[in-house]
Amino acid sequence: MSGQQRSTEFGLIERYFAPLSKVEPGGYDLTDDAASLVPAEGCETIVTKDMMASGVHFFADDPPESLGRKLLRVNLSDLAAMGAVPRAYLLGMALPDETSSNWLEAFAGGLAQDQEHFSITLIGGDTILSTGGLTLSLTAFGEVRQGQALRRSGARPGDDLYVSGTLGDAALGLLAIEGRLEMIARSDRDYFVSRYRLPEPRSQLGMNLIGLANAAIDISDGLAADLAHMCDASRAGACVETKLLPLSPAASAALAGDGRLLTKILSGGDDYELLISACPGVGKKLVQAARASDTALARVGRITEEPGVRLIGSDGAEILLANAGYTHF
Template sequence: MTDQTTPRLSEDDLIARYFRPLATDPGAFRLGDDCAVLTPPAGEELVLKTDAVAAGVHFFAEDPWDLVAKKALRVNLSDLAAKGARPLGYLLALGLPADWTEPQLAAFAAGLKADQGAYGLSLLGGDTIRSPDGLIVTITVLGATPVGRMVRRGGARPGDLIYVSGTIGDAALGLKLRLDPGLKIRLGLGDREAAYLLDRYLLPRPRLALAPVLLAHANGAMDISDGLMLDVSRMARISAVDAEFDVAKVPLSKAAHAALQADPTLVETVLTGGDDYELLLTLSPEVAEAFERAAFATGLTVTQVGRISEGSGKVHARLTGGRDVAFTNAGFSHF
């Protein structure tokens, strides 16, 4: 463990130098106590989520640490967005590999700082340990919604319209390009298209601007992290309804569209790949117009892709001709 060439900071000094500046909430006590305190604002309750990302599993060991930090925070923020919640703060458990360097740690803290500013939250506390292998980052995020108002995954009702935010499949295609550098040429993708897809894998965009819109209009919602098909099926099962969606309506980026034109079998990657971090939601047709107007005002796109019907958790993905699509892989498991 000792390294004769690079003098290492003690854990206390490391925290003081890189993490204390991130602990802006008074309840974090400048990371100078064993615990933090937090009170939800009056009339609100806390919404909690913990998610871990590990080198070689959720990101590549060579990814820059500022982007790893942002990804670790954003996969958690994406869940808050889907629940209609506003972020308040987070706790960080950081497992550092034996060969960490100070520039890497400085980049990690800078990534967190930028996202704290962008999404409006504070570091509340943390723990730094030596990881037995690569970098591993566990973040627990705390948000707030009015009491009893968190948008539930199990709230979809028969007759509801199904919407998704943004575009689907970009991150899964980006991962494919990352793993197979020859694929870009074979699909005839331009540099900008390939870069777009690669970036979508590297850096989720939690749709927090839509959180208040979901809170106002959605019956059920979750974030899409393990593939649209699997996540729709989870929502249908827990809501005790069926879901029908029209594959032709699933929104695609220009780059994903180009990839699918070159190889139509990639539709499976698009619909079952992971890491979209877009929102999946259902709402009553009566509020659809108001929802679309409010969503439009955020600058983010939402697309109606299907409808909820009575049932018992089945998902029907229809091609334009009316035929059901079958997939060999129901979704991506991070596990």
């Protein structure tokens, strides 16, 4: 960052990020070399980390306030998948020289907005100058009762599979940003873009799943890919009926206009909904848990003994995907 756009690293921290640490005593107003966290009695700490790089996970001209919020929310989604209560986070930034004070103010403002909403606090981090593009990193800490964390490895043959919210909106949002959905209504394109830029972590639902779900995973790489991750970890398989997939009205309209978009809905990433495996006998309680968290929940299939993920179309034929989902390398 140029001299007129920033002061020292410590000045940057004091101006934009120290105010985000006031609630957590162990953050020490970001004035120490490290922070301290004491878990609540009877709880264990759940830790997750996600990184976002310009040109890979977001566009260079994406609004900074939405970048801050998305960075936090994708980590909160990981905590939700394990049933954890959000507690605190660390922030890392590699900032290009041209980063302005206006950008930093908007970015920190987005974090502040979601901190309050999700009851989580900044407790530390690091900032460096980048000779390349913008890179953001966040490590989130949550808490869950000892031994109660949900795992992706607990799915059992015979379990029902459920999905929260709606699927495919974020993947369609990326297509809209790239100018590949010009045939659909502008209002629907705007909705898809908002879902891509600002996912909704299912934090309360995740907490409510403790004692009900056998396994859970957040859908970040795409339904097909993340279901495969769950099945691999659980040494099981799965069968999904695409006619049961929960779709938004906008996605349903887009799919009606172009059936080929179904592959994007099945394999597109950035949904950050929860995929849940649970015994059939707890179905009613799961629906109640979802209702209590103001979240829609849909049964989409089942766990099988036969390995592999089978996707069954509305005509009863199996759908074969050339690409099951996002890959990081």
